[in-house]
Amino acid sequence: MSGGLRLRPCAWLVPWTTCWQRPRTKCINLSRGAHNSIRVKMNSDDDPLVQYIVVRRDLLHEPYNWPVGALIAQGVHAAVAAVWRFRDRNPLVQRYCEQEDGTQMRTLVLEAPNEATLQEVAQKLTQAQIEHVTWIEQPEALCTALATAPGPRSRLRTCFPKLRLFR
Known part of the structure; x- marks a missing residue:
């Protein structure tokens, strides 16, 4: 402000x-x-700012067998990268991260069953012109997570209709 x-x-x-x-x-x-x-x-009916994070659920199972902590780290990498990349050009990111409002951050972590679904979501976000980051873990070159820049929930939620909350 x-x-x-x-x-x-x-x-x-x-x-x-x-x-x-x-x-x-x-x-x-x-x-x-x-x-x-x-x-x-x-x-609470006002349109809050939210950040969506999507992680690949299949990385927890064969043939990958990643620990849950490693998968959480992928989502964190994507979230930080999205906030950092769009911090200067998107005033909503700045508002989301303001120190006084910092305790009010809303983040939804969803799960994608596989890489194909994660790529479909990324395509949908691109078509809707929603700023996001797709995280590629190196040196494996695996697409592991994506995160949106914080934005109005009403605009972002339409891109994630079939994904479940990560549990």
Whole structure:
């Protein structure tokens, strides 16, 4: 945000609570100076910024047999690469990563059954002109994960209709 406009979560919004423990609304302070503040109420139906990460489930099984931690690392690599690559040219990435809003990051980790599905999702994102990074693990040259740049949930969710949450 520019022009001295700062967003501050209310005191009751505790970052370590899970989403179903949080109240359905949240308040933010929009301050324009020490003495002038406006209280705004936003409900959870507003379109939040989210980052989608998709990892390949088949890497956990034969012939790869990767440990779960290694697969998680692939998703983390893709997520960091997406945020880093689009940090300067996409204001939504900047807003998603602001220190004050940092406790409000929303990330969805989905699983793709194989590389072909992961590539289909990447194609769909490209066609929809959604910024994303496909992570290729070296030296194996394996496409292991992808991550979108943070964006509005309503725009991003349409590209992942058949994928399940990673469990």
